[in-house]
Amino acid sequence: MKISLNLLKQFVDLSGLSTEEIVHKLTFAGLEVEGVTKLAEASNLVIGEILSVEEHPNSDHLHILKVDEGPKYGIHQIVCGAPNVKVGLKVIVAREKAVLPRLGVTIQKSKIRDAESDGMCCSLVELGVDKTYLSEKQINGIEELDPSAPVGEEEVLKYLGYDDEVLDINVLANRSDCLAAFSLAKELASLFNRPLNIPTFKEEKLKESDFKVSSATSKCNQFSLKVCKDLKIKESPTWLKRYLMASNIRSINNIVDIGNYVMLLTGQPLHMYDIDKLPSREFIVKDDVESDFVALDEKTYQIEKGDLVVTNGGHNVCLAGVMGALECAVDDNSKNIAIEAAYFHGATIRKTTIKTGLSSDSSARFIKGINLNQDRYVLDLTVSLLKELADAKEIYETVSYREKEIAPTVIECSVSYINNRLGTDFEASKIKEILERLYCLVTFDEDQDHFKATIPSHRIDLKCDADLSEEVIRFVGFEAIKSRLPMMETTRGGLTFEQQKRLKIREMLIANGYNEILTYTLISPEEDQKFVxxxxxxxxxLKNPMTVEHSVVRRSLIVSCLNTLKYNLDHQNRDLALFEVSEVQTKTSRYTALVAALNGACHVRGQLKTRPYDFYDLYGAFLMIMEELGIEESRYKVARLTSPYFHPGRSVKVTIQNQVVAVIGQIHPQYQEKMGETYVMEVNLSAFMALKVGPLKMKNISRYPSVSRDLALVVDKNVLAKEMIRQIKKSGYPLVSEVSVFDIYEGLPLEHDKKSLALSITYSDCNKTMTSEEIAKCEAKIISDLNNVFKAELRK
Amino acid sequence: MNERIEKIASQALEDIENAKSSEALQDIHNRYLSKKSELSSFMSKMRDLKAEEKVKFGQFMNDIRFKITTSLESKKAALQKKALEERLNKEVIDYTLPEVDLKKGSKHLFNKIIDEVCDIFVGMGYQIAEGPEIESDHFNFELLNVPKDHPARDMQDTFFIDETLLMRSQTSPVQAHVMLEKKGQGPIKIISPGKVYRRDDDATHSHQFGQIEGLVIDKNINMGNLLATLELFSKAMFGEKREVRMRSSYFPFTEPSVEVDISCFECGGKGCALCKKTGWIEILGAGMVHPHVLKMCGFDPHEYQGFAFGIGIERVAMLKYGVDDIRRFYNNDLRFNTQFKR
Structure with a gap:
């Protein structure tokens, strides 16, 4: 909310306080001042009077003026280009050395086309006043001062009322009361302990009104109306325009401006009706209307059940708190008006504004909540301004509807509670003083600890004891809090098993050269169709996405990872190893997934020695993770993967009880686009981490020497090495302790569908030294079994 | 005879001096010192000498042999040394050629911050609590004192899935989950990092971003405890000289609520571009858990009090590492990602 500091100063004595002090105090009390701007800015100004005007001989539009700058400075010659110069005009003169920050110039004595010029006649624009709030004439010419302006006056901005600063205050959602100058003035009065000066009005005997008001809904529990006749619609005075301008409100005419000004002062939105256009003298607020509604903006809106509507003689005269009807709007010819000050339920107004897309300063205030107890005061204030600025003559008694009398909020609290909550040791008297300065009424129980606080009606945010603790501390300042770490039972901190393993897995991948990425959870429907x-x-x-690109919660991390890969290749980053660990959540499951992708070459020694990434890089990473989790190969099945997105010969799926828990493989050439050979793996880490793993126990290490024997076997190409190894371990149990592949050969002299596998088999026995006969016997069984199962032949 | 022996000896020494290899030395050894050598043949003549001369001659022969042997050995050592030197000279490498690539990959900056912050709090006995990213309105808002149609909902534009489900707009619902699990029994000390989602996208806002929420609940927790905890965190994260100050603020689920600033770690509080000349940097929001929240989540607000705080992950990273645009976190350009390895 933007507000003029001069306006605030009218209602609270801030003399002797610098703007910085005011800003600091407000900010730390929760009313953060986000900016201070000057309404106008210039130095070395003086009011002058034009004594003579001559045309400049060397120019078709410049004039040479003689300007009287008062007894102190005398008469100076000024060359001026403004079209509206004339003899006798009182003008703003920027004297020699005047600084005009908005123009970025310092005035110097100079010659303009051979004529001497000592100073400059200014427009308000040149002083920095925002053009939005000025007339064409003011923008295009120099400012024409009132004939009564005192020549020689040097405090020109002050004389004009432009010596003002605008505070931009970030009013938080709970302090909607501070969307009002009076409330801000009260805050400042409390914080600085200064006297308040808010206008009050005496009871006056007025004519009785023949209007009736009522509400047929609990969403409007208070409605007041005041009728005012015979007023004149005209331009507002400059002081009013300036205050509105400071708050970014454009001046329309005196009546509209007064409505906005009163809202700016009190926070109470007003609505005005032209009573000569009203069908009846009775207003009823309803929430069960279904009808079309032509609003002030001349557009038609649908009123539905639940919307609050002000009705009059069966007509819908106002979409309550949002916008009035065109049919009874105040216009330039209006003479007699009714002013409404009501309370409308915020949540209801919120729904209506969201539905219609109409929102205004008024609706925003209702939504955030307004003071329930100031309607009559607000109407008196409005009338006083109408009398002053619109020559209003006939004023009628306020008519009001109230569901019930509004009792003030009383909060029960205690000094010990406040101190316990804040970690402070304030005395009861201190707390009483603070709350009283905040306009609460405080009465203590006999124990001098418990008390009751009666809350002023504008503080609708204060509802419970915790709220009072905040009032105390924001008032005193948070420096009063003593910093001390919690004294409590020791708790077992740390990471859960899953968290530890997740961190470990990420760090292992990083240590092995993988770069971690972080991608968006929300993807496009098209992307969501792939790689699941x-x-x-x-x-x-999503029901309300920002864009279709981010509208579906992803079911797989692969697409995002591949997009990242593409992005990097497009930016000349090569030889990529990426991974991400993120949560996947669908309508029926939620798990932690790992995605990893490889593209290009693995650098063994820079560019000197490289090898292309392949399937086995990722499979190795998978096995490393399994090792970390203590999951043996027997716990899951690995089989070829059939998926349109993967290379059929170079991809596998891993299953546990028929559930696919990992896929590893090369992207199908049809989907790899321009990326080139790309390998990707996605693992459901949660599924693996959920497997029960036995406790770690030491296994005996043989004291006797082990023996290694090599075998070269010729088998069909499609025989899987892992299956042969499994068979060897089975046939050679318990002597065979390890089997590994150390060479593969395909080609002549082997037949085209054959390959030769060279295997190294380690035999060991924990209990004795093996004899060569024993080993030979075992080896013979292995060879014979391999021959039976795989038709494996010893290579000759 | 002695003359002849001396001559042989001087010849032997000369041969040794001229030897070029250990093989040549072996030859010399055989030639002069073996049993069949000329020198050895003189020994047999010792028998013919008188006892007195025998001793003298024996002494003489020993000296000769000793001279030749030591000369042989020192020459052998010299030759070996030379050979080794030659070998080492041949084996010189260019140590600037590409090394074996053991370069590690990089942790994503977002996760780096999470891991660092969690580490600080785990050290203080906190546990890490995590919750779903797709949440119910009940947990994301209602249990946090934001009923339906509350104006505070406009502070956060939320992605909805249906009437009751949404993408969580804050990590605070994890608080509510943990409190309800604890069934009104303290203490609670948790930190909950994670992704959150809001309808917002520009250089400082991303529709997806991260928060780290902290919550401590026990019987005598007060704002002083919150302040001390945040001071400890700030020093650990941003340096020992950091100071912390609080400003009044508003969050629906805490009362009192504060914005927390730390003294600028760039200028030490003197004022610079980073802190916009104020000397202070806004770092997080915090407060005492609102009694309504405690009550709705099963804790008796007369028995228990607690504090909560929320840290913006990207904000911390942007401040600490000078990152200029939040979108960098999600572009994953490796030229960015790999800058934060240590």
Whole structure:
């Protein structure tokens, strides 16, 4: 909220306080001042009077003026280009060395086309006044001062009322009361302990009104109306325009301006009706109307049940708190008006504004909540301004509807509670003083600890004891709090098993050269169709996305990872190893997933020695993770993956009890686009982490020497090495302790569908030294079994 | 005879001096010192000498042999040394050629901050609590003192899935989950990092971003405890000289609520571009848990009090590492990602 500091100064004595002090105090009390701007800015100004005007001989539009700058400075010659110069005009003169910050100039004595010029006649624009609030004439010419302006006056901005600063205050949602100058003045009065000067009005005997008001809904529990006749609509005085301007409100005419000004002062939105256009003398607020509504903006809106409407003689005269009807709007010819000050339920107004898309300063105030107890005061204030600025003559008694009398809020609290909550040791008297300065009424129980605080009606945010603790501390300042770490039972901190393993897995991948990425959870429907392999669930789809690109909650991390890969390749980043660990959530499942992708070459020694990434890089990473989790190969099945997105010969799926828990492989050439050979892996980490793993126990290490024997076997190409190894371990149990592949050969002299696998087999026995006969016997069994199962032949 | 022996000896020494290899030395050894050598043949003549001369001659022969042997050995050592030197000279490498690539990958800056912050709080006995990113309105708002149609909902423009489900707009619902699980029994000391989502997108806002929420609940928790905890955190995260100050603020789920500033770590509080000449940097929001929240989440607000705070992950990273645009976190350009390895 933007507000003129001069306006605030009218209602609270801030003399002797600098703007910085005011800003600091407000900011630390929760009313953050986000900016201070000057309404106008210039130095070395003086009011002058034009004594003579001559045309400049060397120019078709410049004039040479003689300007009287008063007894102190005398008469100076000024060359001026403004079209509205004339003899006798009182003008603003920027004297020699005057600084005009908005123009970025310092005035110097100079010659303009051979004529001497000593100073400059100014427009308000040149002094920095925002053009939005000035007339064409003011923008295009120099400012024409009132004939009564005192020549020689040097405090020109002050004389004009432009010596003002605008505070931009970030009013938080709970302090909607501070969307009003009077409330801000009260805050300042409390914070600085200064006297308040808010206008009051005496009871006056007025004519009785023949208007009736009522409400047929609990969403409007208070409605007051005042009728005012025979007023004149005209331009507002400059002081009013300036205050509105400071708050970014454009001046329309005196009546509209008074409405806005009163709202600016009190926070109470007003609505005005032209009573000569009203069908009846009775207003009823309803919330069960269904009808079309032509609003002030000449557009038609639908009123539905639940919307609050002010009705009059069966007509809908106002969409309550939002916008009035065109049919009874105050216009330039209006003479007699009715002013409404009501309370409308915020949540109801919020719904209506969201539905219609109409919102205004008024609706925003109702939504945030307004003071329930100031309607009559507000109407008196409005009338006093109408009398002053619109020559209003006939004023009628306020008519009011009230569901019930509004009792002030009383909060029960205690000094000990406040100190316990804040970690302070304030005395009861201190707390009483603070709350009283905040306009609360405080009465203590006999124990001098418990008390009751009666809350002023404008503080609608104060509802419970905790709220009072905040009032005390924001008033005193948070420096009063003693810093001390919690004294409490020791708790077992740390990471859960899943958290530890997740961190470990990420760090292992990083240590192995993978770069971690972080991608968006929300993807496009099109992207969501691809690469979903770890679940067959329905995705969550947003009801109100910002863009279709981010409208579906992803079911797989692969697409995002591949997009990142592409992005990097497009930016000349090569040889990529990426991974991400993120949560996947669908309508039926939620798990932690890992995605990893490889593209290009693995640098063994820079560019000197490289090798292309392949399937085995990722599979190795997978096994490393399994090792970290203590999951043996027997716990899951690995089989070839059939998916349109993967290379059929170079991809696998990992299953546990038929549930796919990981996929590893090369992207199908059809989907790799310009990326080139790309390998990707997605793992449901939660599924693996959920597997029960036995406790770690030491296994005996043989004291006897082990023996290694090599075998070269010729088998069909499609025989899987892992299956042969499994068979060897089975056939050679318990002597075979390890089997590994150390060479593969395909080609002549082997037949085209054959390959030769060279295997190294380690035999060991924990209990004795093996004899060569024993080993030979075991080896013979292995060879014979391999021959039976895989038709494996010893390579000759 | 002695003359002849001396001559042989001087010849031997000369041969040793001229030897070029250890093989040549072996030859010399055989030639002069073996049993069949000329020198050895003189020994047999010792028998013919008188006892007195025998001793003298024996002494003489020993000296000769000793001279030749030591000369042989020192020459052998010299040759070996030379050979080793030659070998080492041949084995010189260019140590600037590409090394074996053991370069590690990089942690994402977002996760780096989470891991660092969690580490600080875990050290103080906090546990890490996590919750779903798709939440119910009940947990994301209602249990946090933001009923339906509350104006505070406009502070956060939320992505909805349906009437009751939404993308969580804050990590605070994790608080509510943990409190309800604890069934009104303290203490609670948790930190909950995670992704949150809001309808917002520009250089300083992303529709997805991260928060770290902290919550402590026990019987005598007060704002002084919050202040001390945040001071400890700020020093650990931004340096030992950091100071902390609080400003009054508003969050629906805390009362009192504060914005927390730390003294600028760039200029030490003197005022610079980073702190916009104020000497202070806004770092997080915090407050005492609102009694309504405690009550709705099963805790008796007359028995228990607590504090909560929320840290913006990207904000911390942007401040600490001078990151200029929040979108960098999500572009994942490796030229950015790999800058934060240590």
């Amino acid at each position: 392999l770890l679940n067959e669930d329905e995705p969550y789809i």
